[in-house]
Amino acid sequence: MPDSHLGPPRETPLFGRLVIVGMGLIGSSIARAARRQNLAGTIVAADRDVDVLARVRALGLAEEATADVAQAARGADCVILCVPVGACGSVAKAMRPALAPGAIVSDVGSVKAAVMAQVEPHLPKGVHFVPAHPVAGTEQSGPEAGFATLFNGRWVILTPAYGVEAAAVDKVRAFWEGMGSAVEIMSAPHHDLVLAITSHVPHLIAYNIVGTAADLERVTQSEVIKFSAGGFRDFTRIAASDPTMWRDVFLNNKEAVLEMLGRFNEDLSALARAIRWDDGDALHDLFTRTRAIRRSIVTEGQDAPAPDFGRPREE
Amino acid sequence: MPDSHLGPPRETPLFGRLVIVGMGLIGSSIARAARRQNLAGTIVAADRDVDVLARVRALGLAEEATADVAQAARGADCVILCVPVGACGSVAKAMRPALAPGAIVSDVGSVKAAVMAQVEPHLPKGVHFVPAHPVAGTEQSGPEAGFATLFNGRWVILTPAYGVEAAAVDKVRAFWEGMGSAVEIMSAPHHDLVLAITSHVPHLIAYNIVGTAADLERVTQSEVIKFSAGGFRDFTRIAASDPTMWRDVFLNNKEAVLEMLGRFNEDLSALARAIRWDDGDALHDLFTRTRAIRRSIVTEGQDAPAPDFGRPREE
Numbered sequence: 001m002p003d004s005h006l007g008p009p010r011e012t013p014l015f016g017r018l019v020i021v022g023m024g025l026i027g028s029s030i031a032r033a034a035r036r037q038n039l040a041g042t043i044v045a046a047d048r049d050v051d052v053l054a055r056v057r058a059l060g061l062a063e064e065a066t067a068d069v070a071q072a073a074r075g076a077d078c079v080i081l082c083v084p085v086g087a088c089g090s091v092a093k094a095m096r097p098a099l100a101p102g103a104i105v106s107d108v109g110s111v112k113a114a115v116m117a118q119v120e121p122h123l124p125k126g127v128h129f130v131p132a133h134p135v136a137g138t139e140q141s142g143p144e145a146g147f148a149t150l151f152n153g154r155w156v157i158l159t160p161a162y163g164v165e166a167a168a169v170d171k172v173r174a175f176w177e178g179m180g181s182a183v184e185i186m187s188a189p190h191h192d193l194v195l196a197i198t199s200h201v202p203h204l205i206a207y208n209i210v211g212t213a214a215d216l217e218r219v220t221q222s223e224v225i226k227f228s229a230g231g232f233r234d235f236t237r238i239a240a241s242d243p244t245m246w247r248d249v250f251l252n253n254k255e256a257v258l259e260m261l262g263r264f265n266e267d268l269s270a271l272a273r274a275i276r277w278d279d280g281d282a283l284h285d286l287f288t289r290t291r292a293i294r295r296s297i298v299t300e301g302q303d304a305p306a307p308d309f310g311r312p313r314e315e
Numbered sequence: 316m317p318d319s320h321l322g323p324p325r326e327t328p329l330f331g332r333l334v335i336v337g338m339g340l341i342g343s344s345i346a347r348a349a350r351r352q353n354l355a356g357t358i359v360a361a362d363r364d365v366d367v368l369a370r371v372r373a374l375g376l377a378e379e380a381t382a383d384v385a386q387a388a389r390g391a392d393c394v395i396l397c398v399p400v401g402a403c404g405s406v407a408k409a410m411r412p413a414l415a416p417g418a419i420v421s422d423v424g425s426v427k428a429a430v431m432a433q434v435e436p437h438l439p440k441g442v443h444f445v446p447a448h449p450v451a452g453t454e455q456s457g458p459e460a461g462f463a464t465l466f467n468g469r470w471v472i473l474t475p476a477y478g479v480e481a482a483a484v485d486k487v488r489a490f491w492e493g494m495g496s497a498v499e500i501m502s503a504p505h506h507d508l509v510l511a512i513t514s515h516v517p518h519l520i521a522y523n524i525v526g527t528a529a530d531l532e533r534v535t536q537s538e539v540i541k542f543s544a545g546g547f548r549d550f551t552r553i554a555a556s557d558p559t560m561w562r563d564v565f566l567n568n569k570e571a572v573l574e575m576l577g578r579f580n581e582d583l584s585a586l587a588r589a590i591r592w593d594d595g596d597a598l599h600d601l602f603t604r605t606r607a608i609r610r611s612i613v614t615e616g617q618d619a620p621a622p623d624f625g626r627p628r629e630e
Contacts, residue, residue, distance in 0.1 A: 138622035193534055197534055199546040209512075209517060212575075212579045219513075230452075231513065234549055236605070263530075271523055275569055275573065284562045293525050295555070307460065308624070
């Protein structure tokens with residue numbers, strides 16, 4: 001578990017005007033956490049979907065809510081892009097005229113190199129770009145799905161480019177630490193490789209097996225659903241994640257995902273061969289090693305120790 | 316959700332002498348549930364591991380606890396094999412001399428055709444063999460890991476051979492229904508195919524990706540663990556399941572597992588190709604379809620509706 005946890009709210013806000021572009025699960029969680037921890041004087045929500053904006057107003061998540069990203073960004077101390085990674089470039093372009101020197105721009109994208117390549121060219125001189133990725137989320141989407149403790153006890157990775165002002169990086173770090181996260185800094189390409197194996201390929205194979213199961217002729221969909229408690233249901237949770245977000249992740253982290261998928265496939269072929277040739281020792285050895293990794297994840301506070309993730313039991 | 320749920324305990328036990336061979340997660344859960352629901356007059360625990368037997372006695376899970384399976388089986392009304400599927404044949408052989416005509420033998424193996432082939436030849440005439448598979452479990456092992464409600468609201472599949480006495484099948488059905496399960500009957504080969512996709516291949520790819528992640532050179536194990544909340548940690552739960560049990564499952568359901576794995580691989584190749592060639596629509600279509608399957612699993616009561624499986628949140 002990262003050391004940092006939710007402390008008491010700040011006495012004075014970290015940012016005067018905080019603009020959140022995209023009010024889904026992540027954006028709305030930031031709004032809630034920033035409010036609760038007094039990280040921003042004014043919270044401004046921007047979203048191109050007027051229905052989302054109406055829900056944001058009804059939930060009372062922001063002081064202002066607008067579909068006009070340039071209007072939102074005017075006078076901003078910090079703008080955080082919480083849109084699918086494929087949309088970051090066009091949002092940056094749209095807000096460009098409104099950004100004042102000294103403003104900080106950040107994002108929450110699951111891919112960093114592609115987002116940096118798309119966003120940087122649009123930012124005026126004197127604007128600090130500090131890309132961020134909170135490694136947290138659920139399978140649910142929309143402003144109702146967010147909650148203030150989503151980032152508490154989770155890691156956030158920052159990937160600032162060479163030469164970005166240290167004060168801006170420190171401020172973004174303080175922002176996430178204020179929401180209970182622990183912060184690590186690494187290069188964008190390394191981030192994309194690490195996340196390919198810890199997040200992107202797991203999502204890909206979860207989506208894939210759920211698709212395979214749905215398409216069988218000799219096993220009905222009703223059977224798949226009924227007997228899913230044998231393991232399959234664990235995969236369906238992440239295969240229920242937001243389709244647009246994940247389409248963009250795969251298209252924008254192609255090389256790393258395909259590289260890690262290649263490794264996965266090699267290992268899977270070896271495993272299939274062990275099954276075909278009755279190599280029980282090879283299977284037993286792997287299954288023993290993997291158990292130890294689970295233990296470390298629980299010890300490090302990145303998952304619940306209770307069996308079945310602590311799923312509620314029927315009594 | 317299956318209709319059946321834990322009702323009040325029976326007024327008179329269903330079986331006089333119930334013998335459970337193998338007191339791990341499943342065996343010890345059956346002992347607890349049978350006791351609580353008054354399904355057996357006497358519960359006899361057999362296990363070849365004397366340490367397990369000592370823990371069974373300390374937990375008070377059975378009236379008798381012995382390492383001698385023949386002694387346990389003497390006078391049994393019902394014997395349930397709760398050992399790894401590769402061990403069922405030798406256990407059946409060992410208890411053969413002790414089994415009286417009219418006794419019911421059942422099991423809980425995740426593979427049915429191979430278990431039937433291994434057990435049937437050893438059973439004396441007049442003994443009824445009703446193979447069963449409760450589709451329930453957790454990633455934990457041992458007699459301490461069991462609990463009385465493990466089977467409540469879960470499905471149990473029976474795969475009796477042609478000609479098995481209906482009264483014996485009905486009794487095994489009543490036993491599982493008494494523990495809150497819903498029962499379905501199907502052929503052993505169909506069972507093995509259904510479970511290959513809903514349980515065995517999911518376990519295989521979970522074990523595999525956890526192994527792949529552990530073996531990378533360019534991403535450290537510490538990074539994998541820290542950033543596992545991006546999806547990877549979901550896989551580690553089932554990759555922490557009992558190594559011996561799962562080795563035996565794969566070796567004993569080889570054809571169906573390799574067939575389903577072939578389908579999985581075909582689909583995964585298509586998905587990799589869609590990523591490589593920027594076919595965002597194909598990705599988005601699949602990711603939308605898979606979301607609907609998750610919804611059905613939740614609607615049917617086979618998983619928790621809360622985000623993140625209802626994992627406890629840090630406040």
